Amino acid sequence: MKHIAESTVRRLSLYLRFLEEYEASGHATISSGELAESGGTTSAQVRKDLSFFGSFGKRGMGYTVKDLSIAIREILGLQRPWSVIIVGAGKIGAALAQYRGFTTRGFRVVGVYDRDPARVGTKLDGVSVRPEAELERDIAKLKPEIAVLCVPAEAAQAIADRVTKAGVRAVLNFAPTPLKVTEGVAMRAVNMATELEILAFGLTNGGALPVR
Template sequence: MKAFKIPEATVQRLSIYSRFLHQLMDEGEDTVSSGQIACGVGVSSAQVRKDLAYFGEFGTRGVGYKVDELYGYLMEILGLDHEWNVIIVGAGKLGSALALYQGFRERGFVVKAILDVADNKIGTKLGQLQVESLAELKNKVRDNDVHVGVVTVPAAEAQKVTDEMVEAGVKAILNFSPRVLKVPNEVVLRNVDLSVNLEVLSFNLVQNK
């Protein structure tokens, strides 16, 4: 994995701020203070100011931020000012859920294909998509200018699928399998273990006692 100067927690919060700003735009708000953002998303206003300060000077003292400007800027920082084409490998329940997940599309992530090896899955309809054979991986990545691959296969298959994605030219991989994966330095990898989320909760439940 590569190291970046901006902490990942900050990037995650920028993503959350941008959603909140989008809500404000929908509600017709023109300006917003760091305090309002903080309150809206559940962090301190000092944290909001610190996160935004990574990217230079925003806002006017006593007035706050222009909602649409800050939103546009955050979307640009996050690389969301254009679409990203995505491929999913693994058409189980989770892969299928992700293929249909509206939230991806809303944020500019377009699932171009979902692939599997199982004959009983290939051909299944998932909204606009149809599950296709993993043998199509290279063609799909090339023909659809795919940058992002999502791995939703069983742990035992995850490294093999990842290697194939990298070879096919995928530049960023989101791994939902519980396996620690290896990728070349130039490929961005992010592991999503859904249990980790529950474990953060159980940690906090225990601390609360």
């Protein structure tokens, strides 16, 4: 398969969200232009993004909202549910464990882990926090595909090593430190402080950073 840009995948995710709303509000078809406006991009961009995966529209008509939703869900791999574990049940880990936006999209939180005995045993939205020592055993049993790391920076690399060694093939890192993972493991990082720093740069150097 061809290489797909991350920016393309990110936009597909946005398109899908808009299509779901659009379908709920009773529309049956949509044009690339309407879809573009929803995601702050251009109609050509929308068509190009989709063209990597096939042709889903009808010339002169646009796209069938329902069919396109299904197609994008398939492209993103969302026809099936994904199992997620969260490591680190501090403020952010706990917030994510209870975040509705995950579950509604087919991501099931099947385990939450912490090394602090005071947190072990507490319940977060139906899932109880388990000791970090059980990680390997649980991964072997539950086979989660994705691990979300919400541990302190110092602990993050060690946890990433442990979960990937135990078979997890995708990591979402909220710890404010870059992680190295072995070839073949998908990795993404969300760094809240960096996001604020990019905004600070934008405010300081008015206009140097193209505003989205």
